[in-house]
Amino acid sequence: MGVKFKDIVTAEEINxxxxxxxxxxxxxxxxxYQFLSGIRQRDGSPLMDANGNVTSHLSGILYRTASIVDKGIKPVYxxxxxxxxxxxxxxEKRRALREEANQKYEEAKAAGNIEEARKxxxxxxxxxxxxxxxxxxxLEYMGIPYVQAKGxxxxxxxxxxxxxxxxxxxxxxxxxxxxxxxxxxRNLTLSGGLSNLEYLELDKVLTEIDLSREQLVDVALMVGTDFNEGIYGIGAKTGLKLIRQNSLEDILVQKGIxxxxxxxxxxxxxxxxxxxNTDYKIKFKSADKEKLCEFMCEEHGFSETRVLNVADKLKKLSSTQKSLEDWF
Structure with a gap:
């Protein structure tokens, strides 16, 4: 979920x-997570193949990636x-919330409450x-590179x-x-209209809120991150004001922590x-149509026509020459 910075960070609208x-x-x-949450049947059930394997994520990767490539963008996952x-x-907290939600989903589904079930x-x-x-x-069969992070x-x-x-x-x-x-x-979904695409530039963000990156990290630690709970009662705006006048250590003392x-x-x-991970390689390849169709159509029941259409869109990545602008 990440840190809640929406109240202090303003994004630019781009095309x-x-x-x-x-x-x-x-x-x-x-x-x-976007695909698993959003690509579902009317009652909230995820898309599945004939063997009961979830395919919502495969559908999302296949079609969104093809659309991204079709727009001239080179994706690396x-x-x-x-x-x-x-x-x-x-x-652990997220796991507990998912288990609770799953139980309520099953109850709503059994009761025939479709809207509640989907929620x-x-x-x-x-x-x-x-x-x-x-x-x-x-991704491998599509010719799209991915990088495995250490953390x-x-x-x-x-x-x-x-x-x-x-x-x-x-x-x-x-x-x-x-x-x-x-x-x-942000919002690289291609489903909310071009005006929904947001752009953040770190240097501009820091200039606008008049903080260093180190201070921004301290604001996050007060608000709460995936790694700590934060200080009760301090949101992004309050944290911003406090860190301009005090160090995080001083604030903890002032709060009696x-x-x-x-x-x-x-x-x-x-x-x-x-x-x-510093030992990675990014190389765009041609889609392997045979393996792509075998995996998506034969194993998971996707339409061969649609899968081949995706393969055609991916041909735009046949050139592996990086854009000169990528270096600046």
Whole structure:
């Protein structure tokens, strides 16, 4: 879910045309959750093949990626790696919420309450090993590269942009700012209209709110992140005001918080010095039509006509020459 910065960060409105020819590092987990939550049947059930395997994520990757490529954008998916020990509580909390939502979904479905069932079904979405591995397999057959992060995908994406291997990170999470991503794209869904696309530039964001990146991280720690609960009663606006006049350590003293579960410096390191995968290669290939059809049509029951149509759209990636603008 990430840190809640909507009240203090203003995004620019851009057009898909602005991304033409650029490589974009897509937050895979963030995107997969979108597919699992949004691509469902009327009663909230996920799309499934004849064998009962969930295919909502495969449908999302197949068609959205094809649309992105068709717009002249080069997508690279970035998958999360190991979960930080500091994220354990967040993971457990989310798991409990999903289990509760799943129970309410089953109850609503049994009662014939379709609207309630769908609402709770969306909240019960989870990433299983099958979903992650089948997503990677589909991308491989499509000729779309993906990068496996050591830890947080947002941190890996930020590194890739700073390293010149991508122009921006595409994610809904403001955490990308904390990890130092120079440029971030939000709402790269191609379903909400061109005016829905948002652009954040780290330097501009820091200038507008008159903070350093280190101070922004401290605001996040007060508000609460996936790695810590934050300080009760402090939202983004309040945190912004406080950090301009005090250090985080001073604020903790002022609030009477002397016993913290994790030292601020340890939490800062997560965002400022995150361990990333530096040994990756980004190479766009031609789609393997035979394997793509075998995987999507024979194994999962997708329309061969539609799958081949996607393969045709992917031909735009036949040129692996990077856009000169990707280097700036």
């Amino acid at each position: 898909l045309k602005d991304l033409e020819g650029r490589t974009v590092a897509i937050d895979a987990y963030n995107t997969l 970035v998958f999360d790696g190991d979960v930080s020990e500091y994220k354990t509580k967040t993971v 709770y079904a969306i909240r019960s979405s989870r990433l299983s090993p099958y979903i992650i591995e089948s997503s990677k397999k589909l 947080e995908g947002e941190a890996q994406g930020a590194y890739m942009v700073k390293n010149g291997d991508a122009w921006a990170v595409a994610s809904q999470d403001y955490d990308c700012l904390l990890f130092g991503a120079p440029r971030i794209i 002397t016993d913290v579960e994790v030292e601020p410096d340890e939490l800062r390191e997560i965002f400022l010095s995150h361990d990333v």
